Amino acid sequence: MTVLEKKTTDRLQDSLVQVQRLIERHHLVEELVHRQDMPRHALVEDLVHKQNLVELKQKLEQLHPADIAYILEALPLNERLLVWELVKSESDGEILLEVSDAVRETLIESMDAHELVAAAETLDADELADLAPDLPRQVVYEVMGALDDEEREQLQSALSYEEGTVGALMDFELVNIRADVSCEVVLRYLRRFDELPHHTDKIFVIDDDEVLKGVLSIRKLLVSDPDAEVSEVMATDVVTFHPEDDAEKAALAFERYDLVTAPVIDDAGKLIGRLTVDEMVDVIREESDSEVLNLAGLKEEEDLFAPVIDSLKNRWAWLAINLCTAFLASRVIGVFEGAIQHLVALAALMPIVAGIGGNSGNQTITMIVRALAMGQLQVAQAWRLWRKELGVSVINGVVWGGVIGSVAWWLYGSFPLGLVMTAAMTLNLVLAATLGVLIPVLMQRAGRDPAVGSSVLITAFTDSGGFFIFLGLASLFLM
């Protein structure tokens, strides 16, 4: 009867530490058992051993499935499987949904078909659809066979939509009413439920053909006159989605209009499902995760304790691409080996020119990519932004190029070298600004996602371009 006293933000980490401590104790006991094989001790240690596991199991049973998922992610593989073995229960399915793809794989691998079917059977059709791609095919078939017709239809419908669409994320737990009943009737109808669907903040008003006519928010229902008809109190300007809509755009709409749930309708206006804010929060989180991982050159979220081989797979693609671009830049330098031999200072100064171009280009491209993703930048406006970026790059070039040029002059005692340095930095910044606008705009035009790969591309250009401009200018004016 008391409210939790502990702050939630710390509670979870405390649980993790407790679990880790119990596992450690468990390992210690195990080690003891192995070390001494005197039989008279065995019984006692076996007891201690078992008691330890019981304690761990009790601890785990107190936790929310999402918390267990968090703990599983934080544990190395063998300890993770020990905990997973203890936790197996009716919330297995939910936990599998919560963990990251990489960790889910390790958990599913440790389960036999029977356990997987049991876990999957506890899930709703839309949740099952999320899990299905990771399950062995015969498990999916077995679970499907156990569903009733309506659920099977829902599952098939959810599976038919591509990942990243509204259809793949919607759920089917709806409360529908007609427009011509009174609020009193609605309240009585709701009372007949054992439990309302999670996140229910509105009920959907449909006609005989299941076409959505409006929504009745629960907040409104609670303050309305019980005798009022639903049609009088319902809202008719509803934010609706179609199953083929992009999930990230739907998430932006949830964010913008502060929605908790929203109806999903088909082209005929028929209500077919709903979106809930918890799914949208996951979309936002995943989107931002993949953006950051992408920028860092990781293909996807990595299991922290993945075997080396899995980590290599996750990282090789980007390393290989980066090596190719670095090799290209190296060949550009190769062309000017004569100039470098003649004036070895060039070798020391050239990475500065390439580096500042890459940094500045990434600043520009990040801004443009974000504006394009939000739909706030039309391609027609690009030249206007380009002019501005050009202004920024020329000032940066003259100021920072001037500083570094002066330092080069002072270090190497050559005024022309300083001048070439300043000019090269300015030109490379202009190149960076131009490509920083051009690359994402062209990618968008070509129907590709400008966020993927544009950073690598611009760095490749500003590296090779920086070396070429600097060494080229030096060859022309200093040799």
Added chain:
Amino acid sequence: MTVLEKKTTDRLQDSLVQVQRLIERHHLVEELVHRQDMPRHALVEDLVHKQNLVELKQKLEQLHPADIAYILEALPLNERLLVWELVKSESDGEILLEVSDAVRETLIESMDAHELVAAAETLDADELADLAPDLPRQVVYEVMGALDDEEREQLQSALSYEEGTVGALMDFELVNIRADVSCEVVLRYLRRFDELPHHTDKIFVIDDDEVLKGVLSIRKLLVSDPDAEVSEVMATDVVTFHPEDDAEKAALAFERYDLVTAPVIDDAGKLIGRLTVDEMVDVIREESDSEVLNLAGLKEEEDLFAPVIDSLKNRWAWLAINLCTAFLASRVIGVFEGAIQHLVALAALMPIVAGIGGNSGNQTITMIVRALAMGQLQVAQAWRLWRKELGVSVINGVVWGGVIGSVAWWLYGSFPLGLVMTAAMTLNLVLAATLGVLIPVLMQRAGRDPAVGSSVLITAFTDSGGFFIFLGLASLFLM
């Protein structure tokens, strides 16, 4: 009475395009007026001119404040101010809350004190607290003077918490009840409200000292027996927050437990406010934005159409830091000028060694920073991860280093050069792996945010380190 037919995801962009077209037409008419000063035309054009603005104003009036904010962000400064002038209304305050910091500045600059006071007065205490730092001080005082005692207290309390804490984000619109009343009474009590606070999905149960005793979810209330006492149906295991809690951690808890609202209590357990999921979604979005901007070397979100000088301010800090680290790397190369003069191939090959180190280091550091931010990685486990990263880096070094070493051997006809290249790449990758684990862990230990600056730091080390290792090995074995 009809549901919106247009997909929401496209509707907003259509609105933007329509507004842009109306502005363009407006500019065209203005231009005509300027070009010909024949007085007989003036009247007609003035009419057309006005009609255009009326049409634009009508269009804007149909839009949600969040949509207007979106459009304002997408417009260049003078057009933005034209729209802002037309839109000024009772939703001004809301729009100011929705736009990004940079755009808000431009809007506030265009308003006089009187308009600002009018806009601010429409806001709740917690919203006012968000806006206050951007308002001129005398406007804040004036608005404060107009508040009643309770609101003023709430505003002061909201202002007293640091940005990024739960206290700065909580609102004060609460529905409280006592535990000893029946559900029927609660329903009657709710019906007396004109409107329930936004996002109300639960009511807070408190005792005579305002100490939180539990929460009654609306979903539960609706299906409960009207005669049941609140104490029987309320939930007592409640996720609660304290005002000084970190907002990002609170957002993680909302995500994990799929919350819509949650109570904020003080150390004595007294209910002082609540958090709502819409604020948490904004926290998640801002967090991910600042992560991406940070990685790209931008201080904050930039107004796409900011004057050049504002853009420079936003970008200079990172460029300056990067220039310093590039200069350092350049000095490392300077030390080995003799070696380069002797074997100019070194100049062409050295950026490859530095580059792969930077890429690989950023992959490692991104993973570690994310795990630390989630609290899933204890410093004690770091050595275990380091061993794994070491494995990854040695394999990467031998494989990719081997490839590039072979190419170098083939290109320059020197087997020892190829060998030095392979060795240098492997060693730089080992350095990258070590620092990729060490830097964030040490920053965390020192109480700093490992996400800020760690990418720059590791690139600095792998650049200078890469040049040093490669040129050093070459000096030792190839000279």
